[in-house]
Amino acid sequence: MKIALLQMTSGADIAENIARFEALVTEAADKGAQFIATPENTFLMENPHAERVRFGQEQHPGMAAASEVAKKHKVWLLIGSVAVLPQGEQEKTYNRSVLFNPDGSVAAHYDKIHLFDVEVGDGQTYKESNRILAGGKAKVAETPFGKLGMTVCYDVRFPHLYRTLAKKGADILAVPAAFTAVTGEAHWHTLLRARAIENGCFVIAPAQCGTHPGNRKTFGHSLVVDPWGKVLADGGTEEGVVLADIDLAQVQKVRGSIPSLVHDRDFDFE
Numbered sequence: 001m002k003i004a005l006l007q008m009t010s011g012a013d014i015a016e017n018i019a020r021f022e023a024l025v026t027e028a029a030d031k032g033a034q035f036i037a038t039p040e041n042t043f044l045m046e047n048p049h050a051e052r053v054r055f056g057q058e059q060h061p062g063m064a065a066a067s068e069v070a071k072k073h074k075v076w077l078l079i080g081s082v083a084v085l086p087q088g089e090q091e092k093t094y095n096r097s098v099l100f101n102p103d104g105s106v107a108a109h110y111d112k113i114h115l116f117d118v119e120v121g122d123g124q125t126y127k128e129s130n131r132i133l134a135g136g137k138a139k140v141a142e143t144p145f146g147k148l149g150m151t152v153c154y155d156v157r158f159p160h161l162y163r164t165l166a167k168k169g170a171d172i173l174a175v176p177a178a179f180t181a182v183t184g185e186a187h188w189h190t191l192l193r194a195r196a197i198e199n200g201c202f203v204i205a206p207a208q209c210g211t212h213p214g215n216r217k218t219f220g221h222s223l224v225v226d227p228w229g230k231v232l233a234d235g236g237t238e239e240g241v242v243l244a245d246i247d248l249a250q251v252q253k254v255r256g257s258i259p260s261l262v263h264d265r266d267f268d269f270e
Contacts, residue, residue, distance in 0.1 A: 004028035005222040005242040007235040009210035010045040029073035037078040040178040047213035057084040071104030080176025110150035111135025122182040146171035153177040166199035178208040184219020197229040200255040227254035
């Protein structure tokens with residue numbers, strides 16, 4: 001199966017972000033991608049100090065655009081994340097990853113569980129819990145090419161989530177992200193390869209890159225990692241389409257060679 005990751009430098013103009021997204025999806029589809037994934041905050045990377053833009057999922061213009069391009073190109077499309085208001089909520093949004101069928105309908109969604117409340121030493125303070133509601137449910141989505149474990153960005157630092165997804169049958173683990181330049185340089189490749197190796201899964205991680213409103217800098221390097229931990233594709237630091245061919249037979253081959261998923265044991269502390 002040919003997959004494509006879209007590496008983007010999303011900004012504060014939703015219309016411009018949608019236009020760039022549509023162009024990249026078209027490029028990926030023209031190159032034969034059957035499954036296309038986008039980064040966290042695909043349609044908006046706003047200045048954290050600006051007034052927030054809020055939509056319900058049904059009203060978000062990015063969701064309408066995603067539905068149309070999935071249907072137009074007959075591809076499975078994972079929108080890495082989009083901020084959507086829960087019903088009745090007027091202040092905080094979910095950071096929601098949404099999977100579209102080739103007919104343009106929503107196949108599954110996942111709300112980011114772990115919120116990025118950290119100080120990373122890049123001159124900015126990140127406090128997602130001030131504006132985002134944490135999700136509470138993990139998600140494995142059924143697709144014709146295998147089972148997809150859905151996560152978002154900071155989730156990657158919580159390996160028990162990925163272990164649970166793998167034990168629930170996930171063949172591919174999605175980690176759409178807007179990783180900071182500082183933490184990306186230090187940890188991005190290592191964390192993603194570790195999640196692939198320890199679970200015998202493919203990991204796909206479409207990422208934001210470059211400089212965004214408020215001088216926020218993201219790391220880029222969208223990655224496709226195979227179940228043995230080999231990096232099949234690395235998007236570098238510029239916007240564009242990252243392509244890779246994956247063979248899901250590798251999942252069972254690696255898990256048969258090192259069956260760590262069935263070797264887990266419960267234990268007590270003395």
